[in-house]
Amino acid sequence: MTIAFLNGDYLPLAEARISPMDRGFLFGDGIYEVIPTLQGKPIGFNAHMARMRQGLEMLEISSPFPADYWRAVVNSLLTKNNELLQSESVGIYIQISRGADATRSHAYPDDLTPTLFAFAFATPPPPVPDASKVKGLHVALGEDKRWQRCNIKSTSLLGNVMHFEQGKREGKQEIILFNRHKEISEASSSNVFIVSNGVIKTPPLDHQILPGITRKLVIECLVKEGILVEETVLPLAELLAAEEVWLTSSSKEIAPVIEIEGKPVGNGKVGKIWQQAIEAFNQHKFNF
Structure with missing residues (x-):
């Protein structure tokens, strides 16, 4: 009970x-x-x-x-x-x-x-901190059709629910959203990180992006290890060309994405920089 x-x-x-x-x-x-x-x-x-x-x-x-x-x-x-x-x-x-x-x-x-x-x-257990054992996510893409104040963690989640259902119906575990300028905002229930040319990047916070706590902790944990994260606009094309893509949330922690719209991310395997990120997160996550 x-x-x-x-x-x-x-x-x-x-x-x-x-x-x-x-x-x-x-x-x-x-x-x-x-x-x-x-x-x-x-x-x-x-x-x-x-x-x-x-x-x-x-x-x-x-x-x-x-x-x-x-x-x-x-x-x-x-x-x-x-x-x-x-x-x-x-x-x-x-x-x-x-x-x-x-x-x-x-x-x-x-x-x-x-x-x-x-x-x-x-909740599901945290991801196994081993790139050779953790299972990556398969995700869909969709144009962000939610309201303009996604920075408020409101109980009004119908837009997020509809987007998530779209991804589910396509047999995916999440859906990454982009705006009318073909720039990444976030996923339906997660924030987005990529690794592009060896650099970790995530979209900057604005009214279209929830200031995710796990997003914040990941950035701060990486900084403690001397690894910087660029908060910058992410064109959809850069996401699709990235070596690694991660989704972060309270339930997922840092979840690697290995396939977007049926196409592999990088070499289709969980990347080595994800390994560094999850190790840094596990070392520092209780300190905030």
Whole structure:
């Protein structure tokens, strides 16, 4: 029986209820975070909390709960669900919506109490840090048709869901998106890195790209090892000509891509620079 957190209480997930007038349900008016943990230790907790605060500020949702409050929730959910999940890799989903109002109005209502929700779920184990053993991803390509504020980690994910479904229907594990200028933005649920002429590159942050926490940690971990990452515009043609392509997210960590639209990336095998990246990430990922 999964135990969830809802508005200060811990209860079975199957019994958790919110009002149908909650703006998170009616409008997707809220933000969320997924905090990965490994052997009970959160990865990038402070960075996740900082992004959550920024998201709440951008949506003008008032939340007085500090990071220590959410750290206690994360620890409690790990403890309460330990026997059920029986996994070293666990994700903690946190969602804060603006709350429930008596009427449905597009305008922000005054003085609502935010709805706080969190639950724990088992996640796949981290990738094996061995280029000769890890399985690479096969991905599709698609034109980015989402809204213009993808930098907000909003619960309004319909565009991402539709893109992901497109990739799934094509038999792929993800879909990398490009804008009308044929420049890479991100994937439907991941950030994108490439290795081009031996240089690691990733698109710069803007309103079309989620400031992924794993993206941030990968860059900072590589810098600690003296390896620089260029944040630069990535033309679609450069992606297709890259020696290596990686996708990063809380659940994937650093996932190598070996095929795009049926064509191999580089030599079609996981690359040696990915090996350096995953080793650097594993060495430093708990320090943020």
